Amino acid sequence: MSSLTVVRYEREGQAHYGVLADGVLERLVGSPFEGIVKSGERDRLDAVRLLPPVAQPRIFGLGYNYRAHSQESQKAVPEIPVVFMKPSTCVVGHEDAIVYPSHGENIHFEGELTVVMGKTARHVTEADALGHVFGYTCGNDISDRVLQRRESSFGCLLAGKGYDTFGPIGPWIVTGLDPADQRIITRVNGTVRQDGNSRDLVFSVPFLVAYLSKYMTLLPGDLIMTGTPAGVGPISVDDVIEVEIPAIGVLRNPVVAEAH
Incomplete structure (x- = not known):
């Protein structure tokens, strides 16, 4: 390919x-x-x-889509995809800053293989799903764990994932990859914190595209952040976070304090 x-x-x-x-x-x-x-x-x-590989995309996120991450989070492996959305205003690109909120208490990184849709998709089958994918990029689903847990206790999830700058993607899109076998490495200040592989996905990329398209129309440029491997953890001001997928490249972002 x-x-x-x-x-x-x-x-x-x-x-x-x-x-x-x-x-x-x-x-x-x-x-x-x-x-x-x-x-x-x-x-x-x-x-x-x-620049971010896609301008103002719709972003579909997946929770607990790696078995090892579900285990470290003490969550059961989900029976259906746990889907949330991140607003387009959270997107930043390679070398752009992640802004640490002034009231933030426990902000985490989550390195992820990110799908970039290439064609409109509605009611597609798993067999046809990858034909609607344009390519793949690196993503970092930055998350406010305190707010996330408060929201999740009421069955919702948006604000804790949706701050401005909480959706780094990049550095670019690579086409023709096998999404079923991609290594995902996250480093904080050069120290490896995550080292997983998409072989551990609960729900595969073809399944996710087909599943989402059953309920809504997917559009060219839509992103599907496929979930994060085990090893998530906190970030701090002045950290540098790198998400590497060897077949794609390295997405690097510094963490800065929110201006008052």
Whole structure:
């Protein structure tokens, strides 16, 4: 299966998509979700600023979708996908700051394999599901555990996952990967805190796409954050969080204090 690295970036105040090869971006005409059409213009990767791979996406998150994470959380393995949503305003890109809330008490990282939808999907089968996926990126589902637990006690989950900057994604999208066998590594200040593999997923990517499309229309550019492996833990101001999926790259974000 052929693979492309598709980058969303800013050059001279303008946002573009490009296909990356050997440090050079071949600029695309329009959105890659409408087709990979090269404009003939080129930009060097070291001369641009990376942007979140998708602008203002809808984000579907999955809770307890790794068996080992369910075990460390002392939760039963779910019988159906535990789905929540994160607002588009939480999204930041590679090297952008995660803002630690001034009232935050226990904010956690969660490194995740993130699906980028490429085609409209409604009532698709598992067998056809991957044909609607554009590619994959790294994600970090930053979570306020105190607020999350308060919300969850009433059967809801939104604000604890939805602060501005609580959805880092990037650095880019890679197509043609096997989502069933991807290593996910999260480091805090260079120390490995998570090292899992999507082989441990409770619900596979094809199942999740089919399941969601049974109830709602999935759109090009929608993200599915597939859940986090074991090893989640707290972050602090001045930390640097890295989520690495070797077949994709490294998503790196510093943590800063909220300005008053």
